Amino acid sequence: MKANFFILLLMVFCFDAKASDPPSIIEVQGTDEIVPLYQQLDLSVDLNSSVINHYDYDSIQLTASLIAPSGKLMQVDGYFYQHFYALENGQLQEEGDPFWKLKFTPNEVGTWHYQLKVNDVFGADSLTNLSFECNNSTEGGFVYKPEGSNYLKNDAGQTIFLVGENIAWANQPDGTDNMAYYLQKLHDNEMNFAKLMMTPWGYQIEWWPDGLKKYGNRQKEAFLMDSIFDFSKELGIYLQLAFSIHNELNFGYPAEDWTSHPYNLANGGMCDNPWDFFSNPEAKSAFRNRLRYLNARWGYATNLMGWELLSEADNFPWYSDYKQEVAAWGNEMSSYLKTIDVNKHLISVGFALTGSNPQVWQHEDIGFTQMHIYDKVRDIEGDVFRQVGLYTQLYNKPMVVGEFGLGHIGDSLVVWDPEGIAIHNALWTSSLAGTPVAVVPWFWENYIDYLQLYPVFTPVKRFMENEALADVNYQPTHIRSRSQQSDDWQITPKYNNLSARSPSRYFQLHTTGQIVPGTDSLTQTLFGPSSLFAGLRQPPEITSNWESASYVIVETGAQALSSILQISIDGVVVLEEPATSYTEYVVGVSEGIHTIKIDNIGGGFFSLLEINKITIEDFLPGVRAFGLLSDSKALLWVHNRNSNWNYLYENGQLPEPSSGELLLPISSGEYALEWYNSWTGDIDSVGYASSSDEGLVVPISNLVRDIALKVSKIVDIEENKIVYPTLLVYPNPSNATVNFVFELDQAQDITLQLMDARGRLVYQKNFSMTRSGVMKLKWDGNDFQGNLLDDGIYFYRLIVNKDKVWNGRIVRI
Template identity: 25%
Template structure:
């Protein structure tokens, strides 16, 4: 009898492993450079109704690093049919040199298949890796190199039918407002951090049709091939240009009503969407941050008479932040954003690394907002959008000077405030048309010098001006000063606790002027609504 049971068990196991099995693991190479993408194709046989639902089919790479630490890297489905040979992909970026070992594990209900062990030899390189939190002022790569973002919203490419009242024709210039054109221009002018959306008209990975964008093709599948291809190309372009992305993930095709935040079915669907995004693009050094939502408070109050309870939204964020950290082996930064209404508890979620809000019509409060939120919640704060005006029903040309002034000073406010990314302006098409991209150059120059001189350390200094706003930051042996005159009379004297040689920055040309001796007081002339930058060394 015992022999019969044993034979039955062996037969059953054979049946199970036949129905769900890893057939072949095809690594791109047996070696790669540190922080370099490594692709692995996996052939397997499994059964599912939808291979994008991890409840039905899931493939993971389990990696053991040289220090003995294990991590799990999710794979994503590429092609194939249930019950036949299918192809899956792993994109892996090693974060330590030395010999790594890994296996593949495929799971479906009641069945599991594990591959043999493979080795990957990782050689040292000049790369830096993935960005992580350093402190309130800066980020750091895996290798310890400090980073601060000079940022702008480049949230989408031109739409087929834009809703701007006054700038529709401008916004619909498809050969101009596309990522292969916008991103290189941004980088050439010193930009290194872009906020990009996933939505129905930009990288609509789970949308079948009606994109309002000429770049995507109608499809019948669960995932839109044209959208993921466009995302692949954009992320690879950012890698080449050295641009980091805050990727605003959104909800995809799901309806963000009250049920979305409490229904287990809806949350499971969103976890599957997150898993695909992390599996496909989490390898990339270009991904700086996962942003769950754009302006979650506006979603909360979409129905002003029946707002979604704040607690439901906060609990959802806590769960999803915990989940995305559990599947992201590379530990990218996690954030979300509000427009102007705080949700109680949102800023205090442990697994949310950075808090952020958007500021319009009051650019002058950016420095105090960053300082206050940073001190109150003990984590970095970012101004994810800002501008002189948010209302696209207005003609910005009626107050173009105000738009330009705020574009410039917002960047400088960020550089002299405890934030790892400068405030990011909106209306990228409008400012591109006014040739404002050149004003990234001077902040980029100062940012580079600050990091090199202070090695990632920023120390605010006491500064006193006879008028207007004055900020000073010491980085190593250099003290930088920013003056903005927000009044109707000129600024003439500024006192700073520093001594040495004083130089003034030509903001238009992004070059320093000749030096002169400095002994505590800057004698200058800053006309109303103008700005100046100095360095003392």
């Protein structure tokens, strides 16, 4: 008996000694001597540790401490990894035991030194004196927001403009995944962006059963995401990755909602209620652990456009009661993620409703704002332009319409809009609204793929390609337009809240058919100055430029109590009389810029007046345009306002052609006008025009649908010279030889390349300059074979010793 007791004691002692052994690094694979710039150091680490849960960073961490060639210190985490291989049926099968990996992307050329260290609760081990050489490469690097701009660039200085769709998940019931199919579709149609989500039914790594800070049962999902990042990189597609979706904190489908959430107290978690997720200290600690793992696994990726902490963080029935906690959580997690992400990817939170949540958007660590627009309205594309502009102006950050749709039911879109006109139109308006990302449609499976609408995305991508958006002071602009015949404009106020004053009093009317900031800020009720609700008074003042004399009609609604309607134009009262229900009041407006104020000046404690609608007669021209304008350039989308999904759905045919004029407020000079087919992205024709003090007047004739236009100054009238600050190119336009004049500070090798409008190389010649000073190169308008090229737009690239590049356009006539 005593012998058995001593044997048991010895076994316990030995077990305790083994359980408390410090960790040790056994073998490291992938320690390459050379890693090209912005490519990956990819380490596989075999180590011993007595820790049971290798996904818990409070228990064990593998880190690399790196010293860049510049001397900068960086530290990155490793992550625990299970490898898989694909079976013939497309399903994944585990291969071997799990092990640790560590990925790092060098951003400096030269020698990097680093050491690996493993720490766990029992001790530490390290591997020192490791190094690799980073050579130059053609990789563009990481995406960032340059100072003073709301567009995006990569580390190579190239503007990155993104066009794509949501492919939130693509897993199939049989265990396979279709993401590769969708990504290939994007690539085949020249798209370069996809929004992904980690969902309980998709790629989420922390879920029931046994999921709290334990990701082993979801390693297949993580491996799938690895392959998505790799394939996207190969195709030139950038990704936005959302870590969670609102369904996880709602109720609806038990396997996918709070019922199965690992943080739920009923599942061994720490939260009694779903809203506790945002405030419970243990829940926040667990989520930070997840962030650390996700950043370790995919933070290396140069094609990661941004992180999204949670999709639709306001899509909960209890949100209004806990919006402060949600905002505080978003700010805390964004700050934490920014500290651990050495590559400083942009961070955001998704919200379903516009206006949610200023406390988040104003936080310094939130890199871009988002809104989701689902609305079955006739002019959804105009609403997109307006709302993107408002958000960008309000928060001075890049803005992304992260989800977009003509309503919430994809199957209905097949009937309402089988051609994808709403997507087409909104892609154009959003691209010219000051955002670095065109609207990102939802319904990738049962609408876009079902109808094969991918070609709808291509024209915008082609049009925006190679535009140095981040380097030009473009301003999103509702372009003034006019025509012989115009339609009436009925404006319906939509703000009706007796607990808060409407957000705005001042409004701007545009001939695009948009009222800024919007009818949702235009009050329905005018309270008298002495009324019970006098504190809610917000009589609207509406300003616009009337192209011709017109009438404004104010129609009252059911409520008209002790009210006196007063309408003023430019501060002069033109109508003042007691108001009655359901009555129209008319005032005349002359041509020019005017401000109209509509007020209720009635006395009495209950004085109020309801406004049903405001009609502006003969105000909306048949042709309208949205654009990006600088002093000497413009990118425009010109639109027959009836060419929308609603018109085709109701009439079954295209609208009648419209004609008119655009009035561009740009400086005096000679301009090249490049007209693009907005349904193919190809150049249709080239024209020329002169601007004056009035600006540039562009005639539009017989427009059935829409067209795109690039306007570029080629001659400054005041200085009478070609406008190129560092390179003189003349004559341009030209029907003969074109000269390139520039100055070299030393002998250099020069390469001149010419591309056509589709980006195809049509001419290249290398020059070896044996001296410094002013140089002149000539191009005779021929291609490689000496054949004279057709008239049109060509893009030149003048490369100086591979270090300096001049780009621009040449117009052959």
